[in-house]
Amino acid sequence: MKLVFPKQMKEIDRRTIEEFGIPSLLLMENAATALEHEIIPFSPHKVLLLCGSGNNGGDAYAAGRKLLARGIEVSALRIGMPSTREARFNYKLFKNFGGKVYGFKALTEKIKCFIKKHDLVLDGLFGVGFKGMLSAEIIDLIEYLNALSIFKIAVDIPSGINGINGTVNPVAFKADTTVTFGAAKPGHYFFPGHSFTGLLKIAKIGFPEKLFETSNIELVDDKLAKAFLPERIPWGHKGTFGKVCIVGGSSKYTGAALLAALGSIRIGAGMVYTFTPKETQRVVRNSLPEVISIASKSAILTSEDLETLHALIDDIDTLVVGTGIGRADETVEFVKKLLSSEKVKSLKAVIIDADALYAVSKVPEIIMGRENFLLTPHPGEFSRLTRKAVEEIVNNIDAVKSFAREMETRLILKGAVSIIANESGNIWLNNTGNTGLAKAGSGDLLSGTIAGLVAQGLSPLEALIFGSYFMGKAAELAQEYEATLSASMIADNYGKVFEYLKTL
Numbered sequence: 481m482k483l484v485f486p487k488q489m490k491e492i493d494r495r496t497i498e499e500f501g502i503p504s505l506l507l508m509e510n511a512a513t514a515l516e517h518e519i520i521p522f523s524p525h526k527v528l529l530l531c532g533s534g535n536n537g538g539d540a541y542a543a544g545r546k547l548l549a550r551g552i553e554v555s556a557l558r559i560g561m562p563s564t565r566e567a568r569f570n571y572k573l574f575k576n577f578g579g580k581v582y583g584f585k586a587l588t589e590k591i592k593c594f595i596k597k598h599d600l601v602l603d604g605l606f607g608v609g610f611k612g613m614l615s616a617e618i619i620d621l622i623e624y625l626n627a628l629s630i631f632k633i634a635v636d637i638p639s640g641i642n643g644i645n646g647t648v649n650p651v652a653f654k655a656d657t658t659v660t661f662g663a664a665k666p667g668h669y670f671f672p673g674h675s676f677t678g679l680l681k682i683a684k685i686g687f688p689e690k691l692f693e694t695s696n697i698e699l700v701d702d703k704l705a706k707a708f709l710p711e712r713i714p715w716g717h718k719g720t721f722g723k724v725c726i727v728g729g730s731s732k733y734t735g736a737a738l739l740a741a742l743g744s745i746r747i748g749a750g751m752v753y754t755f756t757p758k759e760t761q762r763v764v765r766n767s768l769p770e771v772i773s774i775a776s777k778s779a780i781l782t783s784e785d786l787e788t789l790h791a792l793i794d795d796i797d798t799l800v801v802g803t804g805i806g807r808a809d810e811t812v813e814f815v816k817k818l819l820s821s822e823k824v825k826s827l828k829a830v831i832i833d834a835d836a837l838y839a840v841s842k843v844p845e846i847i848m849g850r851e852n853f854l855l856t857p858h859p860g861e862f863s864r865l866t867r868k869a870v871e872e873i874v875n876n877i878d879a880v881k882s883f884a885r886e887m888e889t890r891l892i893l894k895g896a897v898s899i900i901a902n903e904s905g906n907i908w909l910n911n912t913g914n915t916g917l918a919k920a921g922s923g924d925l926l927s928g929t930i931a932g933l934v935a936q937g938l939s940p941l942e943a944l945i946f947g948s949y950f951m952g953k954a955a956e957l958a959q960e961y962e963a964t965l966s967a968s969m970i971a972d973n974y975g976k977v978f979e980y981l982k983t984l
């Protein structure tokens with residue numbers, strides 16, 4: 481499903497009006513009809529509109545007028561006089577239909593009593609035109625409303641949410657339902673914005689659908705994911721489903737390679753190898769007898785291992801490098817040499833994760849333009865790669881896009897909502913998953929899962945998109961309480977995701 485930034489939405493508004501000749505008042509009328517249809521099933525007796533001065537307020541006045549026409553009692557709290565032609569027009573009609581408008585300056589006891597008399601609130605304070613911070617008076621109003629149990633519907637986006645990145649400045653209207661127009665905005669999905677959005681409804685109010693094609697941001701939904709489901713040819717043998725090798729592990733992180741291998745096996749790869757220090761090899765062997773485990777020469781991975789590994793690369797399709805390898809100088813050197821070697825060019829994909837990303841951050845140019853490389857950083861690792869503060873990059877689509885473009889690479893910035901970008905600057909947001917994944921080990925599971933998908937024929941980019949959707953969906957479909965989940969339990973639920981996708 482396509483998403484659009486607020487700026488892109490404004491451009492789509494403009495083009496619909498100027499190039500296609502749809503009057504802006506008609507768009508607003510359609511927006512109001514969508515809101516009316518959302519409100520009517522609640523059979524409210526007294527509706528309160530919160531109206532800002534822009535077109536978001538205009539939508540609310542227009543919806544209010546439609547409710548008045550149906551005989552419902554509607555009042556409006558006006559925060560500023562309407563400042564656009566469309567908002568002024570609908571403000572006037574609202575009053576013509578008997579709607580009462582009260583100016584709001586500050587949250588007094590009188591206003592609190594007045595608000596409590598209503599059984600539904602429609603938030604038309606700010607829509608995609610919101611920028612900066614809410615004023616102290618509006619913060620008071622929103623906080624007061626958020627604490628009340630009146631049903632709340634937001635027009636387009638709950639007031640206070642930044643539509644670009646989901647930040648709230650410093651609070652936002654906590655909607656039970658949000659009716660957005662044309663397409664959802666990233667701020668509806670990124671946290672904390674997502675927690676304020678409630679149930680999101682997308683109303684098609686007359687924008688030509690083809691205008692949304694110009695957006696290069698897509699939410700990974702079930703439909704998109706299903707298209708990537710690898711085929712399982714009934715007569716396939718282990719070679720058909722591909723071969724993965726996980727290069728990982730150290731005495732400190734003995735489980736990381738194991739979890740990555742588990743991801744590859746459970747997603748359906750035909751053969752999984754691990755290349756690890758001896759201590760890790762023991763752990764792998766004891767837990768996953770299906771894995772072909774090869775040990776490094778010494779207690780950590782070093783350049784001495786390159787020869788063995790290069791020979792192994794002839795037999796495999798996909799490599800994961802980095803899970804739990806540590807940051808010893810010799811290991812960093814090993815990663816640099818491995819990634820710079822001609823040999824890895826023959827692989828379908830090289831998934832660069834965890835401590836291998838640490839090595840890459842020392843010499844980022846080694847990944848530049850390498851077509852089969854995939855990066856899977858979490859915000860800490862991405863911060864090191866970009867030399868930007870974590871706060872600057874979290875939920876920052878532009879930062880991920882710029883990095884992918886500049887380095888001519890493809891990557892996933894992992895998080896509660898993960899951002900995936902390719903070298904052309906196309907973006908996918910994945911919001912499957914829950915806090916059951918917020919535990920050490922799930923990143924390893926993800927990299928192995930992605931590798932297993934490439935081994936089965938998905939392109940590196942498809943595997944990034946589908947792998948992160950898939951692992952998140954497994955966490956969602958697990959019956960266990962989120963806090964009790966672990967990476968291996970999530971892998972145990974992979975079968976449920978396959979079943980779920982088949983039923984779609």
Ligand SMILES: NC(=O)C1=CN([C@@H]2O[C@H](COP(=O)(O)OP(=O)(O)OC[C@H]3O[C@@H](n4cnc5c(N)ncnc54)[C@H](OP(=O)(O)O)[C@@H]3O)[C@@H](O)[C@H]2O)[C@@H](O)CC1
Nearest residue numbers: 504507508511533534535536606607608609610611613636
């Ligand atoms: N044809 C169309 O265009 C359609 C538009 N539609 C609807 O219009 C909405 C967009 O309308 P919009 O562009 O008028 O912006 P909107 O969200 O109402 O806010 C702007 C106002 O808020 C103010 N303001 C901003 N930040 C502030 C702050 N921190 N603190 C205080 N004030 C702040 C800002 O002030 P200014 O910056 O101008 O001083 C301005 O007055 C969109 O979300 C959808 O609902 C639909 O009907 C479909 C057709």
Ligand SMILES: Nc1ncnc2c1ncn2[C@@H]1O[C@H](COP(=O)(O)OP(=O)(O)O)[C@@H](O)[C@H]1O
Nearest residue numbers: 858894895896913914915917918920921922923
């Ligand atoms: N709250 C959350 N909701 C959904 N997914 C999450 C959440 N927290 C973490 N994840 C996912 O879990 C994985 C964690 O990866 P990472 O931080 O690398 O963990 P690890 O320490 O195991 O390597 C990522 O795929 C991330 O998107």
Ligand SMILES: [K+]
Nearest residue numbers: 603606637639
């Ligand atoms: K709003």
